[in-house]
Amino acid sequence: MKKNVNYDKYYFIRNQGLLLVFIGMFIFFAILSPYFLTVSNIFNVLRQSSVLFLLAAGQTLVVITGGIDLSHGSLIGLCSTVIGLALLNYGFLEGIFIGLLMGLISGVICGILIGWRKLEPFIVTLGMMFAIEGVSLIITGGQPVFGIEDQVLKKFSFIGQGYLMKVIPVPVIILGIFIVIMYIVLHRSVFGRYILAVGGNEVAARLSGISISKTKIITYSIDGLLVGIAAIILTSRAGSGQPLMGSGILLESIGAVVVGGVSLKGGEGRVFQVLLGVFFMSFMVNGLDMLGMSTFVKQLLIGCIIILGVMIRLRKTS
Amino acid sequence: MIQEIPLVEMKNITKAFPGAIAIDNVDFELLPGEIHVLVGQNGAGKSTLVNILAGTIKLDAGTIKVNGELVKFNNPSDAQKQGISLVPQEIPIFPDLTIAENIFMGVLPSKYKNKIFNIVDFKNLYKKAELALSKFNIHLNVNQLAGKLPIANQQLIIIAKALVRETRILIMDEPTACLGSKEIDILFDILKKLCAEEKIGIIYICHRLEEAKRVGHRITVLRDSRKTDTYDAKTVSTTTLIEAMTGKERVFKNFEKLKVTGEKGIDIYNLNHHRYLEEISFNISKGEIVGIGGVLGSGRSELLKIIYGIFPLDSGEIKIFGRKYVPSSPIEAIRFEIGYLPSDRNIEGLHLLQDVAFNISLPSLSQLISKINIVDRKKEKKETNEVVQRLQIKTRSNKSPVWTLSGGNRQKVSVAKWIFAKSKIILCDEPTRGVDVAAKDEIYQLIRELASRGITFLISSPDVEELLKVCDRIILMKMKKIIVDFESKDLSEKEILNLIL
Numbered sequence: 093m094k095k096n097v098n099y100d101k102y103y104f105i106r107n108q109g110l111l112l113v114f115i116g117m118f119i120f121f122a123i124l125s126p127y128f129l130t131v132s133n134i135f136n137v138l139r140q141s142s143v144l145f146l147l148a149a150g151q152t153l154v155v156i157t158g159g160i161d162l163s164h165g166s167l168i169g170l171c172s173t174v175i176g177l178a179l180l181n182y183g184f185l186e187g188i189f190i191g192l193l194m195g196l197i198s199g200v201i202c203g204i205l206i207g208w209r210k211l212e213p214f215i216v217t218l219g220m221m222f223a224i225e226g227v228s229l230i231i232t233g234g235q236p237v238f239g240i241e242d243q244v245l246k247k248f249s250f251i252g253q254g255y256l257m258k259v260i261p262v263p264v265i266i267l268g269i270f271i272v273i274m275y276i277v278l279h280r281s282v283f284g285r286y287i288l289a290v291g292g293n294e295v296a297a298r299l300s301g302i303s304i305s306k307t308k309i310i311t312y313s314i315d316g317l318l319v320g321i322a323a324i325i326l327t328s329r330a331g332s333g334q335p336l337m338g339s340g341i342l343l344e345s346i347g348a349v350v351v352g353g354v355s356l357k358g359g360e361g362r363v364f365q366v367l368l369g370v371f372f373m374s375f376m377v378n379g380l381d382m383l384g385m386s387t388f389v390k391q392l393l394i395g396c397i398i399i400l401g402v403m404i405r406l407r408k409t410s
Numbered sequence: 411m412i413q414e415i416p417l418v419e420m421k422n423i424t425k426a427f428p429g430a431i432a433i434d435n436v437d438f439e440l441l442p443g444e445i446h447v448l449v450g451q452n453g454a455g456k457s458t459l460v461n462i463l464a465g466t467i468k469l470d471a472g473t474i475k476v477n478g479e480l481v482k483f484n485n486p487s488d489a490q491k492q493g494i495s496l497v498p499q500e501i502p503i504f505p506d507l508t509i510a511e512n513i514f515m516g517v518l519p520s521k522y523k524n525k526i527f528n529i530v531d532f533k534n535l536y537k538k539a540e541l542a543l544s545k546f547n548i549h550l551n552v553n554q555l556a557g558k559l560p561i562a563n564q565q566l567i568i569i570a571k572a573l574v575r576e577t578r579i580l581i582m583d584e585p586t587a588c589l590g591s592k593e594i595d596i597l598f599d600i601l602k603k604l605c606a607e608e609k610i611g612i613i614y615i616c617h618r619l620e621e622a623k624r625v626g627h628r629i630t631v632l633r634d635s636r637k638t639d640t641y642d643a644k645t646v647s648t649t650t651l652i653e654a655m656t657g658k659e660r661v662f663k664n665f666e667k668l669k670v671t672g673e674k675g676i677d678i679y680n681l682n683h684h685r686y687l688e689e690i691s692f693n694i695s696k697g698e699i700v701g702i703g704g705v706l707g708s709g710r711s712e713l714l715k716i717i718y719g720i721f722p723l724d725s726g727e728i729k730i731f732g733r734k735y736v737p738s739s740p741i742e743a744i745r746f747e748i749g750y751l752p753s754d755r756n757i758e759g760l761h762l763l764q765d766v767a768f769n770i771s772l773p774s775l776s777q778l779i780s781k782i783n784i785v786d787r788k789k790e791k792k793e794t795n796e797v798v799q800r801l802q803i804k805t806r807s808n809k810s811p812v813w814t815l816s817g818g819n820r821q822k823v824s825v826a827k828w829i830f831a832k833s834k835i836i837l838c839d840e841p842t843r844g845v846d847v848a849a850k851d852e853i854y855q856l857i858r859e860l861a862s863r864g865i866t867f868l869i870s871s872p873d874v875e876e877l878l879k880v881c882d883r884i885i886l887m888k889m890k891k892i893i894v895d896f897e898s899k900d901l902s903e904k905e906i907l908n909l910i911l
Contacts, residue, residue: 238472280785280787281783281784282775282785283783285772285785288764289768292761293757296758297761298719300773300827301741301744301773302772303741308650
């Protein structure tokens with residue numbers, strides 16, 4: 093690294109570097125697999141990205157404040173369970189409502205413990221991870237929630253499986269909407285400024301008149317809400333409430349955030365980075381599938397990519 | 411003590427930092443069994459001198475002899491090998507380890523004589539630790555956690571830690587700043603005993619002259635990076651020392667006195683805080699610049715923190731522009747149009763990774779919102795640009811991150827925050843710490859100009875020169891209390907030092 097590099101230029105090059113790798117990978121898969129670059133495949137990947145983006149976006153907000161949320165996976169399971177039960181016993185709107193509410197409640201609890209009681213985010217969300225999974229297993233006895241009425245299920249499955257104008261999957265529309273919302277929240281809103289300030293320098297933020305606890309509580313609440321939305325999409329795709337639906341997804345969401353280049357130390361992060369991280373992960377998994385790579389090799393490659401992402405970030409700070 | 415080989419002999423020591431000479435051709439000598447006190451005003455070069463001896467700063471020119479042998483220190487461990495230990499102001503203790511572990515950290519006694527099963531011999535450790543502390547005539551359970559001890563005892567542990575490493579030369583940087591008078595007595599007894607019995611040499615930096623005369627054998631005065639002279643602590647008078655510290659009478663009044671309208675600004679009645687303040691009362695008019703002087707630990711920075719709501723207040727009343735104000739948090743202070751510049755702006759004041767505009771607009775984003783809490787970025791750009799230009803902050807643009815700015819300009823960004831927030835009262839804690847000379851004058855001018863437009867300043871500073879230069883009125887604090895309140899033209903630098911030291 094040369095000294096006296098113009099900071100802004102440097103930043104641009106770094107992001108573009110990741111983008112270039114992504115484009116390179118895209119072309120690589122497009123050449124090797126004839127199915128990779130078809131409209132249906134691209135939409136398919138985008139549809140899968142929508143859940144990952146929602147989770148990664150929530151994770152990013154939390155990570156920017158200097159925390160981490162480990163409860164994503166089990167919270168998805170619990171949300172899915174209660175959505176399933178609500179659909180079974182009440183109806184379509186109640187299902188959606190209860191999914192959002194469940195995510196929000198969990199987020200508020202985390203936020204209060206972390207923001208107001210000043211507990212370690214890692215420990216709180218680790219505890220929540222176990223506790224939430226316990227709750228969903230108690231409710232269901234470990235069994236999926238089946239038997240939802242056909243009429244309700246038909247309406248509900250539109251969210252995860254339906255198409256708009258017969259081409260665009262509904263989750264892709266949701267993805268688009270939330271990219272815009274996240275951009276506004278993070279880069280335009282006062283709240284976005286506050287979380288950057290709290291994560292960047294908590295003391296200075298406090299002295300500037302920002303309420304640290306309020307900011308953190310809101311952050312974890314939004315995070316929980318986003319997990320709730322992700323759970324709605326996943327449940328809709330599965331067609332039943334699955335208490336163990338979210339296993340493995342937590343690490344994917346943290347992975348996407350890290351690969352995108354959001355610092356786990358907090359204080360910085362952009363929607364563009366998250367989006368790139370999400371697309372990187374989804375397209376890579378899809379591309380490797382197309383090439384007929386075994387799941388085991390895929391696992392190995394994902395691990396390597398995550399470490400590579402951290403290395404890129406470290407080069408920047410040194 | 412005549413004709414003994416000095417423990418330390420420093421000759422023609424010179425050290426320059428970019429922009430300023432910190433130590434200029436200074437000689438210093440320390441004899442075995444001697445307590446040699448270093449005094450001098452802020453920035454006189456005391457810390458640089460001892461840090462050179464402790465190996466943390468490399469010297470530019472000059473020689474150091476330890477026990478008559480020429481030595482060269484590249485890092486602190488070189489100095490430690492020569493038996494030199496520095497006890498800094500902030501006590502470097504491991505709060506979650508026991509007293510015994512703290513003392514022997516790094517040289518813990520091992521149970522077996524091999525490297526593989528390197529298990530700590532705790533029995534032996536506690537015995538050795540008790541022995542080490544018995545020199546001080548204090549009895550502590552060496553098995554308790556060090557973090558739970560009062561600061562005075564933590565200090566003794568650090569001294570004990572130095573002694574078990576066969577320290578011959580102990581450097582103490584303002585050890586009494588946070589101690590009560592009884593604890594100071596105990597510490598001094600111990601230091602004197604160590605010198606008399608173990609023939610250790612102690613270099614002692616301090617701010618209170620009476621202490622210097624009480625504990626020291628000799629006193630060396632530094633002024634403006636040079637050594638003035640070395641005196642015998644028994645015979646020298648306080649007046650001589652102050653004269654040596656200040657040099658010839660200097661007049662700092664470069665500014666015309668500001669006209670004060672007499673409108674009410676800050677009224678403080680009988681403020682108390684169990685650790686930091688006792689019966690503080692004063693009134694400040696709108697548009698006045700009032701300085702609070704005093705040494706470290708006198709309560710001057712804590713006073714600002716209490717007004718700003720960082721520390722809770724025990725009792726007392728504050729009125730801001732005639733309105734009753736109860737400090738509870740910075741949010742409340744900002745509502746009363748109070749701004750605060752912390753002394754360590756990089757750690758407490760600024761978001762270094764974020765850009766200039768982000769930092770300036772942070773406390774007052776509510777000014778910039780359109781609908782639904784969205785920041786109006788055009789307005790932000792325009793208005794922060796105006797402030798940047800008004801304060802003449804040198805930055806490529808207001809989108810540059812703050813860490814790319816120099817110290818003086820960073821401080822201007824902190825001021826700009828509160829100008830942008832339209833604060834009527836700005837509390838400054840050491841406004842020019844770590845700022846070079848030219849930028850200092852710029853900041854003083856800025857403060858004067860802002861005050862002439864009706865902003866009230868309360869400035870806490872250990873630097874008498876700074877107070878005389880920028881303030882119209884000065885309040886001096888000593889041991890948690892206000893000792894005098896005067897128009898700054900009425901007292902000279904010497905008289906002020908006489909009062910606060």
